Amino acid sequence: xxxxxxxxxxxIKEMVKDYRKVLNVGCGGCTSICLAGGxxxxxxxxxxxxxxxxxxxxxxxxxxxVIERQxxxxxxxxxxxxxxxxxxxxxxxxxxxxxxxxxRYPETPVFPALNTVFCGADRNIGWFEENCRTCGECVxxxxxxxxxxxxxxxxxxxxxxxxxxxDGTCEVDKDTPCAxxxxxxxxxxxxxxxxxxxxxxxxxxxxxxxxxxxxxxYKQRYAG
Amino acid sequence: MKAGSNLExxxxxxxxxxxxxxxxxxxxxVEAIRxxxxxxxxxxxxANMTDNQTAMVRMSSWAGSLIxxxxxxxxxYQMVCRDRNRIAMQSDILGAYAHGIRNILCLSGDxxxxxxxxxxxxxxxxxxxxLISVVKKMRDEETFLGGxxxxxxxxxxxxxxxxxxxxxFEWRVHRLAKKVAAGADFIQTQCIFNMARxxxxxxxxxxxxxxxxxxxxxxxxxxxxxxxxxxxxSNVPGIDVPDEIxxxxxxxxxxxxxxxxxxxxxEQIEEFKEMKGVAGVHLMPIEWEHRVPExxxxxxxxxxxxx
Ligand code: SF4
Ligand code: SF4
Numbered sequence: 001x002x003x004x005x006x007x008x009x010x011x012i013k014e015m016v017k018d019y020r021k022v023l024n025v026g027c028g029g030c031t032s033i034c035l036a037g038g039x040x041x042x043x044x045x046x047x048x049x050x051x052x053x054x055x056x057x058x059x060x061x062x063x064x065x066v067i068e069r070q071x072x073x074x075x076x077x078x079x080x081x082x083x084x085x086x087x088x089x090x091x092x093x094x095x096x097x098x099x100x101x102x103x104r105y106p107e108t109p110v111f112p113a114l115n116t117v118f119c120g121a122d123r124n125i126g127w128f129e130e131n132c133r134t135c136g137e138c139v140x141x142x143x144x145x146x147x148x149x150x151x152x153x154x155x156x157x158x159x160x161x162x163x164x165x166x167d168g169t170c171e172v173d174k175d176t177p178c179a180x181x182x183x184x185x186x187x188x189x190x191x192x193x194x195x196x197x198x199x200x201x202x203x204x205x206x207x208x209x210x211x212x213x214x215x216x217x218y219k220q221r222y223a224g
Numbered sequence: 225m226k227a228g229s230n231l232e233x234x235x236x237x238x239x240x241x242x243x244x245x246x247x248x249x250x251x252x253x254v255e256a257i258r259x260x261x262x263x264x265x266x267x268x269x270x271a272n273m274t275d276n277q278t279a280m281v282r283m284s285s286w287a288g289s290l291i292x293x294x295x296x297x298x299x300x301y302q303m304v305c306r307d308r309n310r311i312a313m314q315s316d317i318l319g320a321y322a323h324g325i326r327n328i329l330c331l332s333g334d335x336x337x338x339x340x341x342x343x344x345x346x347x348x349x350x351x352x353x354x355l356i357s358v359v360k361k362m363r364d365e366e367t368f369l370g371g372x373x374x375x376x377x378x379x380x381x382x383x384x385x386x387x388x389x390x391x392x393f394e395w396r397v398h399r400l401a402k403k404v405a406a407g408a409d410f411i412q413t414q415c416i417f418n419m420a421r422x423x424x425x426x427x428x429x430x431x432x433x434x435x436x437x438x439x440x441x442x443x444x445x446x447x448x449x450x451x452x453x454x455x456x457x458s459n460v461p462g463i464d465v466p467d468e469i470x471x472x473x474x475x476x477x478x479x480x481x482x483x484x485x486x487x488x489x490x491e492q493i494e495e496f497k498e499m500k501g502v503a504g505v506h507l508m509p510i511e512w513e514h515r516v517p518e519x520x521x522x523x524x525x526x527x528x529x530x531x
Contacts, residue, residue, distance in 0.1 A: 153335050154306070154346065158353040158402060160395070161332045162387035162414055163461040171461035172335045184392050197398060199357060199406045202310065202350040202369060 001121070002030040002094045003128045004037060004114040006045065012090070013052055015111040019088035020059070024049075024113065025079065025101065026066035027093035035126055036114050037092030039066050045092070045113060070097025076104055083108055136206030142195045144186035151179035157200040160184070226363065226409060227381035229326035230298040231270040233531035234504075235410065235439045240497055241504025242525040243300065243412070243441060244268035244516055247277060248288035257288055260513040261295035267520040268297070268507070269528055270327060272412070275302040279339025286320045293324055300383060301325045304333025309349035310358065310369055317359060321378030329383040329412065330355040353406045356384055360407030384408040386440075388425035389418060389464035397428040404438045411438055412506040415445040415456075416492065418464045426501045435501035442496045445508045446519060447485035450474055486519055493523040 006012075016022050024042050032038030042064040053060045065082065068075040070093035083089060088109045091098040095116040102110040118130035133150045139157070140147060149155050153172040159180030163171030168181040187193050214222050225232060234241050244264045249256040264271050271292055275285040282288075289299035301320050303313065317328065332352040336344045350358065358369045359382050366377040384403040390396055400411065416422045422442065429435050447453045450473045457465035469488065476484045489507075496502045505525070509516055520526050 153337070154332055154351070155348045156332065156351040158351050158399075160390065160392075160399075161352075162385060162390050163334070164390050165461045166389075166391055166464065168391055172337050181391060184395050193398075197402070199353055199402050201357070202354045205349075 001033060001119070002096070002116060003034045003118050003120045003130070004031045004094050004116045006036055006041065006092075006114055007112070009045075009048055009052060012045070012111070012113050013049060016049070016060075016088055016090055017053060017056075017058055019086075019109070021061040021086045022063075022088050022090055023082060023086040024062060024064045024090040024092065025070070026064065027070045027091075027097050028066055029069040029071065029093070029097075031093055031097075031114060032066075034122075034128060037094075042066060042092055045090075070094075071100055073100070073104065080104075134207065136211065137203065142200075143183045144190065144192065144195075146179055146183045146186060148179050148183065151177075151182075156180065157203065158196075227326045227379045229270070229381040230531065231300070231327055231410070232381045234269045234529055237529065237531050239504075239529045239531070240525070241269050241439070241441055242267075242520065242523075242528065243270045243272065243504065243506045244513075245272040245274065245506070245508045246288065246292065246513065247274050247511070248283035248285065250280065250282050252283060254291060257283075257291045258295055261292055261297050263513045263516050264297055265295065266528060267516050267526065269504075270298040270300050272300040272302055272329060272506075275304045275331070275333065276307065276339070277334065279306065279334045279336045279341070279344075281340060286316060286323075286325065289320065289325050290323055298327065299325055300327040300329050302329045302331060303355065304331045305348050305351055305355055306333035306336060306346050309347050313350075313355065314358065314362065314368055317362060317378050317380065318374070321380060326379070326381055327383060328359055328380045329385065330359065330408075331385055352384065353402055356382055356403060356406040356408050364407075382407055382409045384411055385414065386411045387414040387462050388416070388422050389414060390462050393421070397425060397432060397434070400429055400438075401432060401434055404434050408438055410503075411440045413440065413443040415443045415463055415508055417456075417469050418466050419492065419495065421464065423499070426499060430501045435503075439503035440501060441504040441506040442492070442499075442502050443506050443508060444489050444492050444496075445510060446482075446489040446512065446515070447473060448482050448510075448512060449485075450481060486515070486522060489519060490523045493525070 024046055026037050026042035046062045046064050050062050083105050090111050090113050091101050092113045098112045119132045120128045120130045123129050130150055135149045152159055153170055160178055164178040164181055170176045170178045246260045273285045273288040276282050285302050289301045292299040330352050336346050359380055363377050363379050367373055386400050388396055453470050456463050473481050473484055493505050496505055
C-alpha cells in the first residue's frame, strides 16, 4: 500500500488561501487506509483550515468529498459535475491521485494536501514501514525476503558494509536493523547462504525513466 | 605486474609493506597537504588520500592524490560509491590514471547522514564490490562496464577495505572472498585493536587460500588518548576496542598515555610482521601525521625498500 502523511497546515494554507471556493477531495484507497486522506481526515483538515483562514481575515468556502479511488477515472463521474463550481481543488490522495486529478481537470488548480512517503505495510495501527522501492527487478528470492534496496541504507547488493554495529544495527541509525545482518541470519537458518556467496554484478536500473506497463493479456487490446 | 605501482613492487618483492594516510583539507589549502606529506615522505610505500571521509566535504581525493605525487609520495586514490554513479567513476578512474595515479581503493563510503550535508541524495549506483570488478574489467579486459572498448586501459593496482570485526563475524571472511573474487589485489583493514579476532580472521583467510591471492595490510591506529579510545569504542560503528586497551592506557601517567598508544601500535606491528597471511601494515594516524616518522622508527620499518 502507498503510505502518505498530511502536509503541515501552514503549507496547505499557503497553497489555497487565495482561492475562495475550494473542494477538498479525499481518497477511499490507500491514503484512507493509512489514515492520511480518508473521510475523517478531509473533515479535520477542512475544519482546521477554515479556522486558520478565518483567523487571518479570509472568508473561504471549503467543501469536502471523498471518491473511492483517485487513481482510476472510473470513480470520477460524480466529481466531474462538481469541480466546475470551485476555484481550486485540494487532493488528499497520494501523488498519483493528485496527478490524475490535475490531468482530469486541466483548467482547475489542483493542490496536494499530503506528502506521499513510501510503499509499505502496517506494523500496527497507525504505524507503517517502508518495504519496497519499486525497483522493477525484485531480488527478494535471493535475499531471504528482505529488500536490500529499501532496507539497507546504502542499497548494497553485496552487503553488509563495514559499518554494521556489533548488535546488528545499521551504522546510520542504532534503532534500525542492518538489512544485511538480517539477510545473513535468515539465509543461514534456511541453509541458503550460497545465495549470497557469489558477487552480484552491477544492476541495470529499471526505474530511471517513467515506466508504463500493459499486462500480457491486454497487449492485443492496446496495440496500434 | 598488474599496475607497476610502488606498492605492488614492494609487495611482489616480498617486503613487508608500510602505508600511510592523508586526509585532504576542508578547503583548497594545498599547503596543508604538502605539510602532511612532508612527514610521510620516505616513511611509507604509499599513502591513501581519503574521499570525503565521514561524508564531510573536502578537497577531492584525486586532486589530493596529485599533490601527493608532486611531493614524491605514491598515492592510493580512495573512491567511495556514495557520491558518483558508474559513469562518473569510470571517467574519474581514467583521469586519475592519466595523471599518474596507480593505486585505487574501492569503498562503499560512510553514509551521507553522518556528514555536513546529511540530506544529500546518496548515489550508490554500484557497491564497493561491484566497483572492484569495474576497475578490474577496465584494466584487464580493456572495456567499460557497458561493454565498449576503451582507448588505453587504466592499469590500477586495486585495493579494497575489510572489517574483520564487523558482524556477522562468520560472514566477514566470505565478504573478503567476494572482494578477492571481484578482483581486489590488496586489502587494507579497519583499525585493529582486538588482536584475538584479527588472528582468527587471518587464520580463516589462510585456510580458504585467500591470502595467496590477495595482499592483506593490517590497519593500525595509535591511540592518542583515553578519550579517543573510549570514543572509538562507543561511537564509531564497526570498530572493536577491547577493554584491555583502555585499561592499559589508564594504567600509565597522564603525560605518557600517547606514548603508550604508540607502544601498543608498535607491538601490533611487530606481531603482524610475523603473522602468516599479513603482507604489511596500513598506518592510520588520525590527524597525527607528524608522529609518523617516530612511529615508523619505533616500529622498525625503516628504511623503506627501494624497488
Ligand atoms: S528488490 Fe526491493 S525494491 Fe525491488 S521490487 Fe523487490 S522489494 Fe521492491
Ligand atoms: S550497516 Fe547494514 S543496512 Fe546499514 S548501510 Fe551497512 S549494510 Fe546497509
